[in-house]
Amino acid sequence: MSRKIAGLIGGGVIGGGWAARFLQAGWDVRVFDPDPQAERKIGEVLENARRSAPGLSDVALPEEGTLSFHATIAEAVAGADWIQESVPERLDLKLKVYAEVQAACDAGAVIGSSTSGFKPSELQDGAARPGQIVVAHPFNPVYLLPLVEVVGTEANDGELIARAQEMLRGTGMYPLHVRKEIDAHIADRLLEAVWRECLWLVTDGIATSEEIDDAIRFGFGLRWAQMGIFDTYRIAGGEAGMKYFMEQFGPALKWPWTKLMDVPEFTEELVELIAGQSDAQSGHMSIREMEQIRDDNLVAMIRALKDRNWGAGKLMNERDAAIMASDGTVRHAEQLGDAPGPIVTGRRAVPVDWLDYNGHMTEARYLHAFADATTRLMEIVGCDQDYIAQKGSFFTAETHIRHLGEALLGQRIEIRTQVLLGEGKKLHLWHEMFEGERLLATGEHFLVHVDMATRKPAPFGEQIAGHIARIAASHAGLLRPEGAGRAIGAPR
Ligand SMILES: NC(=O)C1=CN([C@@H]2O[C@H](COP(=O)(O)OP(=O)(O)OC[C@H]3O[C@@H](n4cnc5c(N)ncnc54)[C@H](O)[C@@H]3O)[C@@H](O)[C@H]2O)C=CC1
Ligand SMILES: C[N+](C)(C)CC(=O)CC(=O)[O-]
DSSP: OOOOEEEEEOOSHHHHHHHHHHHHTTOEEEEEOOOTTHHHHHHHHHHHHHHHGGGGOSSOOOOOOOEEEOSSHHHHHTTOSEEEEOOOSOHHHHHHHHHHHHHHSOTTSEEEEOOSSOOHHHHHTTOSSGGGEEEEEEOSSTTTOOEEEEEOOTTSOHHHHHHHHHHHHHTTOEEEEESSOOTTTTHHHHHHHHHHHHHHHHHTTSOOHHHHHHHIIIIIHHHHHHHTTHHHHHHHTGGGHHHHHHHHHGGGGGSTTOOTTOOOOOOHHHHHHHHHHHHHHHTTSOHHHHHHHHHHHHHHHHHHHHHTTOHHHHHHHHHHHHHHHTSSOOOSGGGSOSSOOSEEEEEEEOOGGGBOTTSSBOHHHHHHHHHHHHHHHHHHTTOOHHHHHHSEEEEEEEEEEEEOSOOOTTOEEEEEEEEEEEETTEEEEEEEEEETTEEEEEEEEEEEEEETTTTEEOOOOHHHHHHHHHHHHHHTTSOOOTTTTOOOOOOO
């Protein structure tokens, strides 16, 4: 299958993030950026993305696409499915870029602009094909944060907006369609309002940059990340709900709490004051170190939301399910050939929250990965949610894990499973964990089939017995794995 192509115009902070987003979704990416440092800068963004973004998935992401750099806009956009403009925030420059892009790109391609503030009608003004241009405003880091605001005008037909959203969804993003164009869209309106008030708090000597950051990160920032503002305030109204909340706190809007409509004068003194406070707050870290802290925290937070199947975490779970449906791994025993060898029961990258103080995958996560592989094998033989609800399930009685090699952050691991015994009510599994062909660990697990009504051992149900027997018979012809049945030796 041919890969989709993204043509990126501008490869700075945001263009680099888009490059990583598209590449990691399996797209080929072609970049035009006149900056001779662009290749190095994008390389650094990609390095960050490679260590963090795969950790958002509990399945393996598609193979990365190919990145290439081009000397002209025409070369970068020819044949592209999506063109993303991320040049500096100057309207004249953006309009000049669109003229060159449209002279060379396919008429059916989507042209997205990363603009933080311009309205799509301003971007479409004077264009050869205005209906091809939309705002696709992402958030930094583009390779981790799913939100992208999609804004169009009447010049864009509904099909184009729908297709744009579909393609963005395919890269793991959450396209929010802003139905009515407005300067700075939805999210930047909010961010700018908060930013203005922060500037006032510093200008007026009320708080330092660090104190303001503390007020956000120890409090409402955590609430916003998982529930936004309206649901948060609905809860704050207590049982009486949103109406009561508004009646109670509405009048405060008239009190002189905020100066949201004015901006403090941007004097050299204010810039120096804030830059100085920011240096005192975080000058001991490089931007690269800060990016890694930010990325690791974001991955850990989104992964926590995955466990809760909520918000950004729910989106990532849906993406995992879509990838798994088409990643070529076996989902059901009927897909196995007549004489199946070891079965691939897991593919994923090592996420940041699986590391320990030694900087490698911590021992508990080996069991986590093997337990996921066992669950996958159970699904393959037909012990799925329906079977568990109506019939039985497996309980693990004994486990023996050997740690043979280190697994590091972002490395892709694969688990292959051999059935050593599968009869009556006994299932004896042998999992091997690889990075490439390097054996990292083995997991030997003895499971007992249980009747879920009595919670006592019971023979396999008919639905699964045949599949287990067929796999076990085929696997009996494989070599018995070195290490199977081993116990920890006596100390010398
Ligand atoms: N930095 C941020 O937090 C965010 C920025 N944006 C938007 O993304 C766009 C780009 O911003 P940044 O990446 O932050 O800026 P940046 O300054 O990091 O990158 C801009 C890149 O465009 C290149 N460039 C300049 N003229 C060009 C041309 N004629 N053709 C191709 N490339 C050209 C520059 O060499 C540079 O690499 C802006 O519209 C901005 O509003 C959107 C979301 C967040
Ligand atoms: C500062 N900014 C207006 C360019 C920010 C954005 O557009 C979005 C973001 O990532 O915060």
